[in-house]
Amino acid sequence: MALTKEDILGLSDVEVKLIEVPQWSDDGHPAEVYIRTLSGAERCKIADLSKKSYRELLIGSVIYLLSDEHGKQLFSHGDSQALGNRNGIALQAIFDAGFKFNDISEEAVEEAEKN
Numbered sequence: 001m002a003l004t005k006e007d008i009l010g011l012s013d014v015e016v017k018l019i020e021v022p023q024w025s026d027d028g029h030p031a032e033v034y035i036r037t038l039s040g041a042e043r044c045k046i047a048d049l050s051k052k053s054y055r056e057l058l059i060g061s062v063i064y065l066l067s068d069e070h071g072k073q074l075f076s077h078g079d080s081q082a083l084g085n086r087n088g089i090a091l092q093a094i095f096d097a098g099f100k101f102n103d104i105s106e107e108a109v110e111e112a113e114k115n
Helices: 005-010 040-049 054-065 077-084 088-101 106-113
Strands: 016-021 031-036
Touching: 016 088, 031 088, 040 054, 054 077, 054 088
Parallel strands: none
Antiparallel strands: 016 031
16 A cells, blocks of 8 residues: 555654764773664755755764754754764764665765765
8 A cells, every 4th residue: 555645744764773883982881872874855955965065065964964862862052062072983974874774875976075
């Protein structure tokens, strides 16, 4: 049976994944954070960020990706300066895991990194 408009718009289709971020550990055990799938609108916003600087793409993507266990976004763009001051290896690991989880190609990332 095909889904209706109401069915599609009523779906809870955000998925989350727990990943390790060793750089954010303070007790010798890797810290864990949740990342989430992106909405279509968020994917478009990330594509727009890729036309700016790599810094904006990296930090902006991490802001969209980090979530609680229910898929609720943890950070807003008002947090970009503070989040950008965190460990770059950790941010890159979240970015990489998030893009893989969202099936965003390496080619798209490489093209964005050229900007």
